[in-house]
Amino acid sequence: MxxxxxxxxxxxxxxSEPLWRRAKVNAVAKFGGTITEQLAYQSTGLRIDEIANYWIRYCGLDENCSVDLQNAILDEVIEQINSKGxxxxxxxxxxxxxxxxxxxxxxxxxxxxxxxxxxxxxxxxxxxxxxxxxxxxxxxxxxxxxxxxxxxxxxxxxxxxxxxxxxxxxxxxxxxxxxxxxxxxxxxxxxxxxxxxxxxxxxxxxxxxxxxxxxxxxxxx
CATH class of the missing domain: 3.40.50.1000 (HAD superfamily/HAD-like)
Structure with missing residues (x-):
């Protein structure tokens, strides 16, 4: 029961999923990587640290940028939730x-x-x-x-x-x-x-x- x-x-x-995808694309670009919104589906449902580390590995980025990448993604998602969510x-x-x-x-x-x-x-x-x-x-x-x-x-x-x-x-x-x-x-x-x-x-x-x-x-x- x-x-x-x-x-x-x-x-x-x-x-929020479209907001997450755009935030991933934009944040990864700030750290020198390139992904598309279609690719961003691959990390849907993962935790923020896992998302960051997934794209760091995928794009071959510096592993030390993980926390900064997490914050960049999250800050943009929250901003978009408040403005257009x-x-x-x-x-x-x-x-x-x-x-x-x-x-x-x-x-x-x-x-x-x-x-x-x-x-x-x-x-x-x-x-x-x-x-x-x-x-x-x-x-x-x-x-x-x-x-x-x-x-x-x-x-x-x-x-x-x-x-x-x-x-x-x-x-x-x-x-x-x-x-x-x-x-x-x-x-x-x-x-x-x-x-x-x-x-x-x-x-x-x-x-x-x-x-x-x-x-x-x-x-x-």
């Missing part, structure tokens, strides 16, 4: 509906805490979440399941009684490795990625969440 719903953040709650369709309605149930609501993200808190504040949605956890200081970020396991523990729920909502393959792998039921909401253009086949439910957007017969069955509603 599902007792808890745990949301990913980037690409699930807020339309938007909640994705169906997010607010889904959160408001869940808040009327007896289900616990949490957030488990690879993003640093300062980005999580910036998003929750910018869109006034922190009130919906009992807890939020970041993989920032964990030994491993997604696709490792630890951030989801930590969220379940904080919410006093067995992982098998959790429903995770993800947009990335790395996040989906993390949720399934934690033995959670998982919904994927792929970013437009990624819907046909066969790796999303491990999801229990696939939605085009969270606008379908409340009315989905599959979701209602999983939630026992």
């Amino acid at each position: 599902i007792e808890t719903v745990i949301f990913d953040m980037d690409g699930v709650l807020v339309d 938007e909640l994705l369709p169906g997010v607010l309605a889904s959160l408001e509906w869940l808040s009327t149930t007896n289900l616990k609501i949490g957030l488990a993200s690879s993003s640093p805490l300062r980005l999580i808190e910036a998003v929750l504040q910018a869109f006034d949605i922190g009130k919906f979440f009992e807890i939020y956890v970041s993989a920032e200081y964990l030994t491993h970020g997604k696709p490792h399941p630890q951030v989801y396991l930590d969220a379940a523990e904080k919410l006093a729920t067995e992982p098998r009684n959790c429903l995770a909502i993800e947009d990335s393959v790395n996040g989906l792998i993390a949720a399934k490795a934690a033995r959670m039921t998982a919904i994927c909401v792929p970013e437009p253009g990624q819907e046909n990625n066969p790796r999303f086949g491990i999801a229990d439910i696939k939605l085009a957007s969270l606008e379908q969440f409340i009315g989905s017969a599959q979701v209602k069955k999983v939630l026992g509603r």
Whole structure:
């Protein structure tokens, strides 16, 4: 029985994945590397240090620039969230509906805490979440399941009684490795990625969440 719903953040709650891709391209260029927004998909769902180190290796950059590259990416993402970020369709309605149930609501993200808190504040949605956890200081970020396991523990729920909502393959792998039921909401253009086949439910957007017969069955509603 599902007792808890745990949301990913980037690409699930807020339309930040395009902002992340542009920030990666721009930040890598500042340190002498060249990548495209299409290439930037390759590090979607990873933790910020893993993102920086991924592109340092890919572009053959100086390993000592890792922290500065992380900060350059993150600063641009936060700036863009505050100036042009938007909640994705169906997010607010889904959160408001869940808040009327007896289900616990949490957030488990690879993003640093300062980005999580910036998003929750910018869109006034922190009130919906009992807890939020970041993989920032964990030994491993997604696709490792630890951030989801930590969220379940904080919410006093067995992982098998959790429903995770993800947009990335790395996040989906993390949720399934934690033995959670998982919904994927792929970013437009990624819907046909066969790796999303491990999801229990696939939605085009969270606008379908409340009315989905599959979701209602999983939630026992």
